[in-house]
Amino acid sequence: MYDGHTPNNRAQEIVSALRQDSRFQFKEQGNYLRYGICPNCGHKELYVSKSMPFRIECGRKEKCRMSWTAKELLPHLFENYEKRFPPTRENPNATADAYLIEERGFSRSRIQGWYRQCQWKDGNSWITAVRFPLSPDGAIAWERLIRKGQDGRKANFIGAYKGLAWVPPGQVLNQGERCFITEGIFDSLAFHHAGYKTAAAMSSGNFPDKLIKGTHGRGVVWVLALDGDKAGTTAIRKHAKRLKEMGQHVAVCLPPDGNQDWNDLWKAGKLNQELIDEGLYQGRLFMAKKAMEKAWLLHMKKNSKTFMMDHGCAMHIVKVEAAYSAELQESGLPPDSEDALDLFKGFTTITRVSNVSVDRLYLEKDMIMGEQWYVFGVSYQAGYPKDRISLDGGQIATKDGFHKALLSTTRGGTFTGTPTHFSMLNDKWHTQTLPEVKSIPYVGREDKTGAYIFNDHAFMKGVKLEKNDHGYFEIDGQGYRCNMGEISIMTEGDFDPSWLPDFHTAFSWQGLAALAWWTGTLFAQQIREKHEMYPFFELTGEWGAGKSTLLKFLWKTFGRKFEGVDPLKTTPAGRRRTFNQVSCLPIVLIEGDREGTDQMKGKQFDFDELKTMFEGGITGTLGIPKRNNATEMNPFRATLLFSQNAEVVGSKALLSRICYNHLDKSHHKEGTDKLAAWFRSCRLDEVSGYLPLILSREKELLSLFHERYAQLYDRFQTEGVKGVRVVECHACVAAMGHVLARIFPDMNEERVEGLTHYLMCRAKDRDGILKSETPVVSQFWETFRYLNQESALRDGALDHSKESNRIALNLNEFRQACQYSGQELMDIKELKAKLSESKHHQLVSKNIQVRSRVTGKNVRCWVFTCGKREKVNYNGM
Incomplete structure (x- = not known):
């Protein structure tokens, strides 16, 4: 250890x-x-x-x-072995030493002199590597990089290693000794530290024939101890056949867990004789060609008389007569000899009870609905790919229920055993540890762990995670999987930052602002946790300015072919589900207005209902079908981008939460359309590497964002932006612009400052809009003055207030007066929503009883402030 x-x-x-x-x-x-x-x-x-x-x-x-x-x-x-343990004149291998000891768990004294530290060129930089020679002169070697290269590379070969193996220097294989052949050097070093002789084939597909031929006649037992994954087990069968053809002795040793290699087991202190013995036994089971041989091995281990067995992608019942044990003892045969196997055959019957092999993998739980189901792996004799099926408790309660479930969920699977056989199968399942897997009903960042969980990959603290063999991610000792298969996000692909200058040319500062906001959505929940907000982003544009091209390209950088959702074509329930489908990813609402269209003309989506999502408020309340009053109230975990022809119309509370950008053609020049064509036609995999790159640098980029946001918040206020939310929104996007400089070499200081200046102008513009009357309110007061003072109603009959510094009016009377005088009829519902924001005449009370100066009776009125100089003397005095 x-x-x-x-x-x-x-x-x-x-x-x-x-x-x-x-x-x-x-x-x-x-x-x-x-x-x-x-x-x-x-x-x-x-x-x-x-x-x-x-x-x-x-x-x-x-x-x-x-x-x-x-x-x-x-x-x-x-972290950072190169920085913490730099090489010195006294120890030029200091970095490699630290890596092999801390990261791999080896003893320096046992491997000193077997490797040397070197440098591997990674683009314009260098990465420290540990080099092990594979040939006496070192011309053929293997290098393990201390950290990943820009292309994700972990290791590098020098020269052709086919037929070679790495062997611990000085190791000698004597007559009849065992040698464990592993895939990699670190696995071999683990066996060496544990006291076993070993060799590394360097890959599962490489057969080390030069080593094997060099020991001809010594009766060495070659123990194939490759990885337990599909590539490893396939290679084991291939290599075992070749070794037997060469007249060699062969054994197989499988690691107990397919997710752990031998080096992992060594670091965990588990690589001991007990584990090796179990691995050799599992290897014999794996290599058993016939069902009878496998049944014999299982009987030897457990001494069971009747048991269930998987073999050849089918399930069998094995019955061993009680007389076998007595006969074996009387014969004096060794229990594990071929003769004992021949004797076993005469006392044993094997009956197939299912034409498929079914393994219970894990228990999946829906944490919201409180439901659970069992997930099984199904293997087929016909060579079909392995399936995973989900069955509820009722489907595995009885033999008939299980048989019907197999018929309806697999490719012709059946269970023809008796109820007793099915009970034995259940007993077999229940002797196995059953992992629990949390089913996540959305794509993106998971609340508890902070891991980003997608369909094919997950990211945890900057590390990209693969699914295990059972199809879920293991994070902090808990299983997780995303059940949102309908949202496909590619988490692999390329990323070349050189497209930024063309992007800037094609989409100007509006495009850079959109890219900054879009990138920040990946950290929206972390930003909300600290600053209690993430801004809404609005993108309008004139025809041909490139709005759709920009949006579709931004989606490509996140591995998705998409543009957005039309809120007017979805029900409230549908919108709620849409808002719950993703976390730390954008939701794009498109064409929320219908001005100028024949279909649904004049309709508008009420964006004000989205205000609480700025802080991550709930998306709605849904009753859960249980015998109680339980409800589901999901927080908003995503971000919102509005993209339509006309600017969003809403309350000032809503407008203060929006970073507004309008695409036009003013920056277009000769050749701009050709640049934009690439962003329109590029393949998904050409740019989808952007998302995994950002997530791999989560800690660094978030730290930079928080630092820049604090500075820019003060700067926006100092330079005259007054609205707090306006400052928050635009400083947030500007701070993400600074983050882009860490990702794109061409996002130089000039571009960063230019984007900050652009967003400062947008903030001041939004500030000015919020200080002025909204168009609806401005129109209302203009119409009121005309009707109350300049029209036929010269006696000021619309104003019921007796006080010189108040205006009191009944909105229904106002609407009737508009109709009578031929003025535009205003929507009373919308007017009531907007009048509370009136600035010139501020609302004092709404819908209260006022003693009218006109009629002398009580009238329900909305009361507003009015300066004494503005008040008209209705008596002409």
């Missing part, structure tokens, strides 16, 4: 960090930190040795069984 020695002996540093970390709340007890809070189960049973603090474990062995490396819990202490 890893001896914990590092160049700087980091044990004290790790212990100090664990003491100070409020997540764990450890207590001192001799040479241990104990009673810490387990990140997985929440119980106070986490412990770690102070002298060897490189693995932290939960004491609930049966119920939790989780453990973590110090790096997994304290990643900040293990």
